Amino acid sequence: MTEKRLYHSVADQIMKLINDGAFPPGTRIPGERELAERFNVSRVTVREAEIALQALGFISIKTGSGVYVLDPTEKASSGLPTVTAFELTEARLLFESEAAALAAKHISEETLRRLSELVETMSEDDPQFSEASAEADQEFHLTIAAASGNAVVKYVVESLWKIRTEVPAVREVHAAICAVEEASHRHTEHADVVKALRERDPSAARHAMQAHFRGLLGSMIDVTEEKELEELRKKTTESRQRYLDSVAHTRSA
Numbered sequence: 001m002t003e004k005r006l007y008h009s010v011a012d013q014i015m016k017l018i019n020d021g022a023f024p025p026g027t028r029i030p031g032e033r034e035l036a037e038r039f040n041v042s043r044v045t046v047r048e049a050e051i052a053l054q055a056l057g058f059i060s061i062k063t064g065s066g067v068y069v070l071d072p073t074e075k076a077s078s079g080l081p082t083v084t085a086f087e088l089t090e091a092r093l094l095f096e097s098e099a100a101a102l103a104a105k106h107i108s109e110e111t112l113r114r115l116s117e118l119v120e121t122m123s124e125d126d127p128q129f130s131e132a133s134a135e136a137d138q139e140f141h142l143t144i145a146a147a148s149g150n151a152v153v154k155y156v157v158e159s160l161w162k163i164r165t166e167v168p169a170v171r172e173v174h175a176a177i178c179a180v181e182e183a184s185h186r187h188t189e190h191a192d193v194v195k196a197l198r199e200r201d202p203s204a205a206r207h208a209m210q211a212h213f214r215g216l217l218g219s220m221i222d223v224t225e226e227k228e229l230e231e232l233r234k235k236t237t238e239s240r241q242r243y244l245d246s247v248a249h250t251r252s253a
Contacts, residue, residue, distance in 0.1 A: 006041050007094070008152075010049035013039060018058060018069055025071035029059070048094055055091030055160060057081020080163050085173035085220055092160050093213035096141060099157055100193060100209040101202040102148035111147050115140060115194045123187035133186070134178065138165070140190060144197070144209075176223045177216070189215060 014029070023029050032043040032050075039046070050067055053059045057080065060068050070081075121136035138161060145157035164170055189212040196204035 006045045007048035007052065010035075010039050010041055010045055011052050014049060014053060015058065023069045025069050028066045028068050031066065051087070051090050052094060052156075055081070055083060055088055055163070056156075057083070061087075080167055083163065083167065083170070085170045086217065088160060088163055088167075088170055089213055089217055089220065092157075092164075093210060093217075095153065095156050095160065096145065096213070097206045097209040099145045099148040099150075099153050100197065101206040102150055102153065103144050104197050104200055104202040104205040106149060107147045107197050107200075111143060112194065112198055115143060115197070118143070119187060119190045119194060122190060123184065137186075137190075144193070147197075173220060173223060177219045185215075 014023075014035070017023050017029075029035070030038070032046045035046045036043045050059060050061055054061050058070060060070055062068065118136040118140040122133045122140070124133060142154075142158060142161060145154045148154060164174065189208075192208040193205060193212065196208045
């Protein structure tokens with residue numbers, strides 16, 4: 001079994017321990033090294049399993065502190081986990097890259113034609129097509145997940161997309177990216193995935209999908225940095241105005 005397949009098994013075993021009460025809500029689960037030894041896998045595999053479980057809302061990874069089991073009440077009121085756009089995209093990179101690799105082995109010509117149509121829809125620059133482009137993007141990824149031929153992979157990818165479209169904080173970040181992203185860029189990344197699928201090349205399909213998500217992560221960094229700078233400029237302006245008002249008040253007194 002490859003490393004990429006192993007993390008599915010490790011995630012299942014961790015979930016079983018949580019459900020059996022070995023790791024109650026609020027407790028810190030053992031570190032990567034201990035879990036790697038327990039399950040006889042690498043620390044990388046454990047980390048990938050934890051990322052997947054966090055995206056699904058079962059655990060919380062706190063940098064420098066550890067990994068903690070979430071209480072069911074800590075999930076969003078919609079039943080979806082409270083995660084960041086970065087966390088979700090990390091999980092999507094893992095699952096959807098493997099979905100593409102699986103799909104490359106037996107994807108049909110009909111499905112390939114549909115994916116090409118969706119890529120063309122996403123390439124439209126006209127603002128009127130923004131909603132259609134977003135819908136095409138979602139259908140593109142879900143179609144590949146379905147073409148993987150694995151019902152569990154399809155279910156997980158659908159769940160990740162539910163988070164993508166229904167968790168407000170995640171939706172906001174993606175909306176900001178879509179507002180500045182060029183249609184030609186979207187076209188190239190998705191077209192590369194279709195090309196690899198058409199060539200029935202699992203490795204190329206995996207790498208093309210990974211490249212797409214790495215580009216998305218880069219865009220998220222740019223967008224969030226700009227947002228933070230904008231908030232800083234706003235606070236600076238407000239502070240400056242308060243100072244000027246204070247000076248004016250002192251002079252008039």
